[in-house]
Every structure is written in structure tokens, then in C-alpha cells.
Amino acid sequence: MKKLSFLVLCVLLLTACAPVAQAPAIGEPTEKPFAGQTITVFNWGEYLDESLNKQFEEETGITVNYKTFQTNEMLYASLKSGGASYDVVVPSDYMIGRLIAEDMLEPLDFAAMPNTAYLLDNFKSPAYDTTAQYSVPYMWGTVGIIYNTKLINKPVDSWQALFDPTLKEQILMFDNSRDAIGIALKLLGYSFNTTDAAQLNEALALLKTQKPLVQAYVMDQIFDKMVGGEAAIGPYYAGDAKTMIAENPDLAFVIPKEGTNSFVDAFCIPKGSKNKEAAQAYINFMCSADAGVANCETVGYSTPLKNVLDALPEEVRNDTIAYPPQDIIEKCETFQNLTKETSDLYDKLWNELMI
DSSP: OOOOOHHHHHHHHHHHHSOOOOOOOTTOOOSSTTTTOEEEEEEETTOSOTHHHHHHHHHHOOEEEEEEESOHHHHHHHHHHTOSOOSEEOOBHHHHHHHHHTTOBOOOOGGGOGGGGGBOGGGSSOGGGTTOOSOEEEEEEEEEEEEETTTOOSOOOSGGGGGOGGGTTSEEEESSHHHHHHHHHHHTTOOTTOOOHHHHHHHHHHHHHHGGGEEEEESTTHHHHHHTTSOSEEEEEHHHHHHHHHHOTTEEEEOOTTOEEEEEEEEBOBTTOSOHHHHHHHHHHHTSHHHHHHHHHHHOOBOOBHHHHHHSOHHHHTOTTTSOOHHHHTTEEOOOOOOHHHHHHHHHHHHHHHO
8 A cells, every 4th residue: 555645645634524515405495496597577667676687686596588568468469479488477457367268377386486475365366366376466556547737727536537628639548448448438337347339339439539639549658748748637557647746746646436447467477488487486586575665666556465565664555546545445346357259349449449
């Protein structure tokens, strides 16, 4: 046996005494189990504190490809065409119901998303996802009228204000069929969810009388127009109204006396996502208290999560635009998934209005 040199002997002794790094046991979670994966997230415009995507990437090693849409119908068309691959989408209630009915969503593993346990009770088994398998509520809100108090010097308390001929070419209107036709239905005293063709045609007739008064049919474009004083009045979502009012204090928001839509937008994973586990990690991250508070403070919408609600400043929790009193909530109606026949009629009526 060859004699070891003193130097070699010391090296061997030091090596023997050094702690041995242990490899994770089989099945043991690692710090970043999905590192290197990329997920594509499809969300509404102006609806996220986008710095959170960067934070999520740093914490998980997952890259976020973030894209936006302006209407539920645009989201549906994109998913239906198969032209794009998304891992997380954020449709509204009635569209979630449609996607479930058409088998376009993946069932979720809620055990992999522990932060979803903080959902408030009234969001746990929604009508649009009765088995609570396919969606995680992200934000909720109401629809109302935003108007410029310097350009309108009379009370605004009804959807009728959007049909006022004295405001010709100062009126903005929703550029999507469900919201626009819904406003006409509500003003006529009908349900948002009617399937009566006569009532829907009556709503179209009312919108045709409004059309010559409308400056523009808008979605995200409403921000620049209302904040910049380019228009006097329009319907929009409460959270976005808060953002616009913060930038232009001359603006005000009201829920019309006829009642309005109360909506929920939720995280879903489209059928066939190749990154379901990473997508669920993203949803869980967005349901954390820190991310939820950041999102609420950025976009102005209302949280369905108790951990987030408890962490919000008191003045936010008491904001009646974000969290309306019970008498307003009782006047709200949620959009439901419509039959194919009625959905096709909506498309026909909307195309007729837009000609």
C-alpha cells in the first residue's frame, strides 16, 4: 500500500469531516419546482399590478407571458379559434359558464392552491360554476355610470341619462353586446338574462335611438376620453371608475336606480394547457394577501378573499364604490350563461346595431 503524502491525507480528512449535501428525496418538493417553465396569462386590460408578474418570476423561476383582451367575447373567440395557447385566463361569470358547458376548461387542483381557502363564503359555489371545480374568483364589482360634473349640471340617477338628446356626441357606450344590450334591457324593466326574443329586439330598437347620440363605442378607450374631458358620460365598471376619478376629481360615479350588473371575474385554466401546475402556482400567488392588496390598490376593484379584505386599509374597505351598501347589492343582477340560440341572437342584434 502506497503511503499518502501529508497534504493528501489532510485533504481526505477534511473531506471526510465536511457535511455531505443531501439530494432531495424522491417526491420531496424543491424550492422552485417549475423553474424554467413559461406560462401565458390572458387578462383584461388595466386589471393587474404588473410588477407582480416580475415578483412571481423571481420567486418561482416561471416566466410570465402576459397578454390582454377587452371583452369576454374576444377571449372566447381567441380560445375557440385555437390560434393561441393560454395557461391562465380571466373571464367573467357568464363566460365561465359557457366555457364549462363547452368543455373548454381544466378542473383545478385546489390542494395545490392553498390561498384559495380564504374565499369568502358567497364566492365559494357560484351559479356559473356550481361544482366549484373550474374557477377561482379574482375580483368582483358593479357597473354604473361615470360622468363629468362640470359638463352635466343635473342629477344623474338613471340609465336614461345615456339616452339624453341634450348630450348628443358627448355620450360613450359599451363596445360589447352583453353590457350594451343589458343596459337597454334594464332600462326597459327586463332581466339581463331574458331569452325572450321580443324583449331583446325591443332593446335593440332602444339602442338604435341612442346611436346618433353616441360619440364612440368604447372599452379601455374610455379612460383617456373621460379623464381628458373629451366626453361627458358613459357606462363602465366601478373599479375603473375609481381609477378615472382619482385622475380627474370632476368625475363622479353612480349606480342607476333601475339596478345594474354585479359581476365576478375569475382565474381559469383552458383545456389542454401544458403548464397546469405552473398556472396553478400563479393563481395561488395572486390569491396571497400581499398580491391581492397590491392588485386592489392598483386596479380599484373588490376582492373576494378574506385574507386580502382584512389586510386592506380601512378607507378602502369602507369605499362605497368598491363595496356598495346592501340596498345597492339587492338591486344587482348577475349575467348568466345564455342558450346558444339566445347567444346567436345577441350576435345578430349587435351586428345589426354596428352596421
